[in-house]
Amino acid sequence: MTVHALDTMRALASQGEVCAFAAGERIFSAGDSGDCMFGVLEGVVQLSWNGDAAHEEIQAGDVFGAGALVTGDHRRYGNATALNDCRLLVMNREKFLFAVQESPMFAIELLGSIDERLRHIKDSLRR
Template structure:
């Protein structure tokens, strides 16, 4: 499981509104590859599996991790992977408008998001026990 960077989730909590907390049961699909993406998620509780490349690569994220930030980069984004709750999960959801507000008002939020993304990418590129890159 990827180690979280709690800074971004902390910022999301500070800016969260009542409707931003979403609950998913174990096995629920949060989004699928190809879905329109217009929000980023922070994991308050639970675990989420992200499947990439038609399920050939996956990662498991837990409390404090954020995912779906690619949807914030451009309008009309389509999701690159499928996110599924591995166990009951509570997620904070931040839409594009809220995300841009956070970047404007709290510039460290961008660095927190980038740091979390860098950790996840490093984990995905880490060699498996046989020395192969994942």
């Protein structure tokens, strides 16, 4: 993620909902209902799925849980756990659309970040 996206998330955080999670704390579990995505402002979050058989780490400036913004009656696919003390921006669909309206590059940067994460996962599965 570029510095610009993290700056956009920080600006949103100054007027939005920020949640703190302690190291080891579960943010959500597989099967939970979800209506928001999260942007990592500080810390590292581990996403795991398939009974924790696979995982990835989400760093500051990246987002996770975006499926909740595009799928009605969304259920979380995996688990999200704070690996260390974290501050997360909580973005529902309305807040996300506001961010995109205020900074259209934010959407492009998020798509790039998600694409990079998917490529990394795909590459790790080939090994």
